[in-house]
Amino acid sequence: MKRYLIFLLMWVFCFPVLAHSEEAWDRVQKTGELRWGGDAAGGAPYVFPDADQPDNLIGFEIDLVEALAKKLGVQAKFVSVQWDQLVPALLRDDFDAVFNGLEVTQDRLAAIDFSIPYYFFSEQITVRAENNAIRTFNDLHGKKVGTLSATLAHKILEDDGNITAVGYPSPVEAYRDLEIGRLDAVFMDVPIAAFYAAGNPKLKNLSDLAGEGIYAAGVRKDSPQLKMKINEALIQLIQSGELKEIYLKWNMWNEKQDKLADPKQWDVKRAHEKNPVMKFSKLLLLGAGMTLILSFLSMAIAVIVGSAICAGKLYGNFFVRAVCNVYVEVVRGTPLLIQLYLLYYGLPNLGIQLPAFAAAVLGLGFNYAAYEAEIYRAGLLSLPKGQEEAARSLGMTGWQAHRFVLVPQAVRTILPPSTNDFIALFKDTSLVSIITVMELTRAYTTAATTTYRFLELGLATAALYFLMSFPLSLWSRRMENQKHASVH
Amino acid sequence: MLPYIKIKNLGKSYGKNEIIRDLSLDINSGEVIVFKGPSGIGKSTLLRSLTYLEPFQKGSIEVGKYVLNANLDRRKERETIRAVRTQLGFVFQFFNLFPHLTVIENLTLAPIQVLRKSKEEALEDAQKLLKKVGLEEKANFHPEQLSGGQRQRVGIARALAMKPKAILFDEPTSSLDPEMKGEIVRAMSDLASEGMTMLIVTHEPAVVEGIASRIVSFGAGLEVLSDTAR
Numbered sequence: 001m002k003r004y005l006i007f008l009l010m011w012v013f014c015f016p017v018l019a020h021s022e023e024a025w026d027r028v029q030k031t032g033e034l035r036w037g038g039d040a041a042g043g044a045p046y047v048f049p050d051a052d053q054p055d056n057l058i059g060f061e062i063d064l065v066e067a068l069a070k071k072l073g074v075q076a077k078f079v080s081v082q083w084d085q086l087v088p089a090l091l092r093d094d095f096d097a098v099f100n101g102l103e104v105t106q107d108r109l110a111a112i113d114f115s116i117p118y119y120f121f122s123e124q125i126t127v128r129a130e131n132n133a134i135r136t137f138n139d140l141h142g143k144k145v146g147t148l149s150a151t152l153a154h155k156i157l158e159d160d161g162n163i164t165a166v167g168y169p170s171p172v173e174a175y176r177d178l179e180i181g182r183l184d185a186v187f188m189d190v191p192i193a194a195f196y197a198a199g200n201p202k203l204k205n206l207s208d209l210a211g212e213g214i215y216a217a218g219v220r221k222d223s224p225q226l227k228m229k230i231n232e233a234l235i236q237l238i239q240s241g242e243l244k245e246i247y248l249k250w251n252m253w254n255e256k257q258d259k260l261a262d263p264k265q266w267d268v269k270r271a272h273e274k275n276p277v278m279k280f281s282k283l284l285l286l287g288a289g290m291t292l293i294l295s296f297l298s299m300a301i302a303v304i305v306g307s308a309i310c311a312g313k314l315y316g317n318f319f320v321r322a323v324c325n326v327y328v329e330v331v332r333g334t335p336l337l338i339q340l341y342l343l344y345y346g347l348p349n350l351g352i353q354l355p356a357f358a359a360a361v362l363g364l365g366f367n368y369a370a371y372e373a374e375i376y377r378a379g380l381l382s383l384p385k386g387q388e389e390a391a392r393s394l395g396m397t398g399w400q401a402h403r404f405v406l407v408p409q410a411v412r413t414i415l416p417p418s419t420n421d422f423i424a425l426f427k428d429t430s431l432v433s434i435i436t437v438m439e440l441t442r443a444y445t446t447a448a449t450t451t452y453r454f455l456e457l458g459l460a461t462a463a464l465y466f467l468m469s470f471p472l473s474l475w476s477r478r479m480e481n482q483k484h485a486s487v488h
Numbered sequence: 489m490l491p492y493i494k495i496k497n498l499g500k501s502y503g504k505n506e507i508i509r510d511l512s513l514d515i516n517s518g519e520v521i522v523f524k525g526p527s528g529i530g531k532s533t534l535l536r537s538l539t540y541l542e543p544f545q546k547g548s549i550e551v552g553k554y555v556l557n558a559n560l561d562r563r564k565e566r567e568t569i570r571a572v573r574t575q576l577g578f579v580f581q582f583f584n585l586f587p588h589l590t591v592i593e594n595l596t597l598a599p600i601q602v603l604r605k606s607k608e609e610a611l612e613d614a615q616k617l618l619k620k621v622g623l624e625e626k627a628n629f630h631p632e633q634l635s636g637g638q639r640q641r642v643g644i645a646r647a648l649a650m651k652p653k654a655i656l657f658d659e660p661t662s663s664l665d666p667e668m669k670g671e672i673v674r675a676m677s678d679l680a681s682e683g684m685t686m687l688i689v690t691h692e693p694a695v696v697e698g699i700a701s702r703i704v705s706f707g708a709g710l711e712v713l714s715d716t717a718r
């Protein structure tokens with residue numbers, strides 16, 4: 001089985017690369033254009049929109065690549081993709097090289113090649129200004145620490161084992177959650193912390209730096225020529241002092257960067273052999289567990305709130321009916337993603353701060369409540385009018401008529417669509433990854449974007465989802481059959 | 489003897505459509521009264537007004553010591569309405585049995601929940617009633633497993649289980665095959681001989697005339713065209 005998987009993997013990954021097996025440098029020369037990849041939304045000071053002129057990108061890497069392209073005698077052309085997709089995009093030949101704070105790691109070395117280092121960085125711990133309890137990396141034990149997903153910093157936190165690491169898509173949200181107290185600390189590369197936290201009076205950067213890594217340009221393994229040319233140009237920039245000038249301009253220069261000129265530091269492979277590799281099977285299983293818990297809790301809320309809304313719509317007075325109608329229409333008419341975002345990132349502006357897990361359960365539950373309410377309403381309305389009349393004429397109260405006569409009959413109609421909704425909710429739990437909950441999809445992206453084993457991990461993740469949802473499908477189908485069997 | 493049911497100047501409309509114009513009628517205990525008249529004239533509406541399944545706009549209805557007035561407040565008067573409903577059993581043209589319950593459960597549900605009878609007592613009563621309508625073997629069947637005539641006998645037994653003072657029948661035989669009409673009329677005739685007060689709405693009077701003690705025939709606006717004792 002495993003051999004087949006690897007074969008499939010090779011097919012999927014190597015095929016596009018083989019198709020473009022022309023040496024990248026030849027094409028750069030032919031077209032006079034060096035296409036380089038980065039994430040324009042990944043944050044400062046790497047590549048980011050100029051605040052005064054948002055369609056103009058700036059950053060130390062823009063300066064760096066411009067200078068480098070000049071040395072090579074070509075034009076630099078920037079291509080933006082999401083940060084955790086940079087390596088796959090490079091392998092797909094969306095561009096020739098990556099310059100975007102891409103740390104050299106064991107996992108990445110397995111997939112791509114790196115140039116010589118162009119920056120030595122450490123990890124910066126940032127805490128709230130009034131916090132004196134956290135002074136060193138070890139003080140982070142037992143604490144909730146924010147970082148960027150799939151970065152070296154993320155991995156250092158995960159591997160420690162005693163720290164609750166919370167992965168964010170970009171720095172802004174992480175520093176904001178630190179400010180409002182959702183996090184105890186933020187752990188990110190020094191250049192990021194210098195840009196976002198240094199000027200913020202509510203936060204402070206600790207002097208104790210942790211870890212050490214290097215940024216280098218990523219190139220495909222089939223482009224040794226291009227790699228050589230980039231190395232030559234980088235050496236020229238280092239020796240001429242041009243690179244130092246760029247770092248001075250961006251306030252990034254420190255004595256560590258003296259090592260850039262030392263040829264012994266240029267072999268990035270040796271330098272990073274000791275980087276740890278994450279345990280991904282465990283991560284996936286934990287994610288699957290979280291997905292199950294999220295699904296059941298949210299569905300419980302959806303059933304309870306949905307019943308209440310249904311009762312309000314059917315039997316409430318004018319005001320209650322109007323409120324319920326508006327609720328159902330608004331919830332169904334807006335994307336769940338936006339609702340989750342508002343609940344988690346928006347509510348703190350009103351002074352209401354929900355933990356990520358609570359926001360996820362409430363968001364999913366109250367969203368699906370709107371759909372449940374409509375299913376229940378349709379189920380009750382589909383009953384013959386004579387049923388309620390018979391119950392009433394036997395002297396039952398409205399509550400008794402529902403409890404003993406109407407609801408038990410409606411349940412037969414309600415269960416199949418409601419189960420389908422549950423399966424949909426189950427899959428929609430993947431959306432809560434945007435509010436930092438580590439459920440199965442998030443565990444998958446974390447694992448896959450660090451190891452680039454998209455296919456194997458993707459199949460494993462799909463299998464986990466399927467194993468969890470299939471019993472429900474079977475059950476729903478059985479219910480459907482029973483319903484048809486009992487109605488002649 | 490005072491009349492058991494007193495209908496006084498009853499008026500009922502659906503929106504602008506006036507169904508009952510001005511109906512006054514007294515019904516004594518023990519009477520078996522047949523209401524006849526063309527289809528769509530408002531006979532069912534009358535029965536449904538008596539148990540307040542339908543609200544009415546004019547006049548009043550007295551059932552024993554309980555009074556239902558036009559345009560009453562359903563919330564305030566809900567105990568009165570429920571008391572009237574427990575006194576007046578209702579048998580429907582299309583049975584309206586509870587399909588998710590067995591025959592015996594159909595009979596015991598309301599006595600247990602509404603009359604607060606113990607389960608044992610309710611079961612005992614229900615078994616007696618099933619025997620009376622000749623269905624003791626069907627106690628654990630579901631309604632869908634019964635014939636139309638059997639279903640209607642369960643419908644009658646369900647109404648009787650509440651120990652009503654009178655039973656309202658809305659077209660009890662109309663949806664049945666001719667041979668099944670007979671079994672229902674026999675059951676009704678047994679009830680009549682026990683002295684049960686019965687109000688029977690039908691557009692096929694020939695079927696039930698044999699057990700009637702009084703026949704009222706209606707015209708448009710539910711005007712009483714004739715009212716004859718037999």
Ligand SMILES: Nc1ncnc2c1ncn2[C@@H]1O[C@H](COP(=O)(O)OP(=O)(O)OP(=O)(O)O)[C@@H](O)[C@H]1O
Binds near residue numbers: 526529530532533691
């Ligand atoms: N819920 C309702 N809303 C509006 N109009 C109604 C409603 N129920 C009955 N009607 C109308 O009231 C009139 C009387 O109906 P009803 O069912 O009482 O007649 P009926 O004498 O029982 O006729 P049938 O012998 O066919 O059963 C009919 O014209 C009918 O269309």
Ligand SMILES: [Mg+2]
Binds near residue numbers: 531532533658659
């Ligand atoms: Mg009728």
